[in-house]
Amino acid sequence: MPILFGWGKTTVRDHGECIAATCPRCHNSVILHHVQLTVWFTLFFIPVIPYKRKRMLMCDICRWSRDIPASAAVASDEMNAITANWRSGTMTESDYAQSVDAYWSFVSNDGQRTQSRPSESDVEQNETFNPDA
Numbered sequence: 001m002p003i004l005f006g007w008g009k010t011t012v013r014d015h016g017e018c019i020a021a022t023c024p025r026c027h028n029s030v031i032l033h034h035v036q037l038t039v040w041f042t043l044f045f046i047p048v049i050p051y052k053r054k055r056m057l058m059c060d061i062c063r064w065s066r067d068i069p070a071s072a073a074v075a076s077d078e079m080n081a082i083t084a085n086w087r088s089g090t091m092t093e094s095d096y097a098q099s100v101d102a103y104w105s106f107v108s109n110d111g112q113r114t115q116s117r118p119s120e121s122d123v124e125q126n127e128t129f130n131p132d133a
């Protein structure tokens, strides 16, 4: 009996609502989901070894997505929790806005800063952003 193995089976895990933003593609005000893709080595069609993992932010409406750098994985998990607090009303809008800006400057240190929300008064958060990084 031949041993059947393969690569490329991909599973998707949705970590839930991660961050409020205006989607750059469909321009809806959405809460981007924190999604993790895992590509598996399979044996007899059963996923055995994950060999590639990728995290993304995804628009629930149009499926636009952008990669989350590995360095921002922990920050993204934290942002999930922060957004849950904000959604349940235990966090003020201004506190949430600060967290959102801090998160974007962290995620976007690859130079692709996304204009995620209408700019407001708290612009000082930009000081960690380095477009040449």
Ligand SMILES: [Zn+2]
Pocket (backbone or CB within 6 Å): 023, 024, 025, 026, 027, 028, 059, 060, 061, 062, 063, 064
């Ligand atoms: Zn969208």
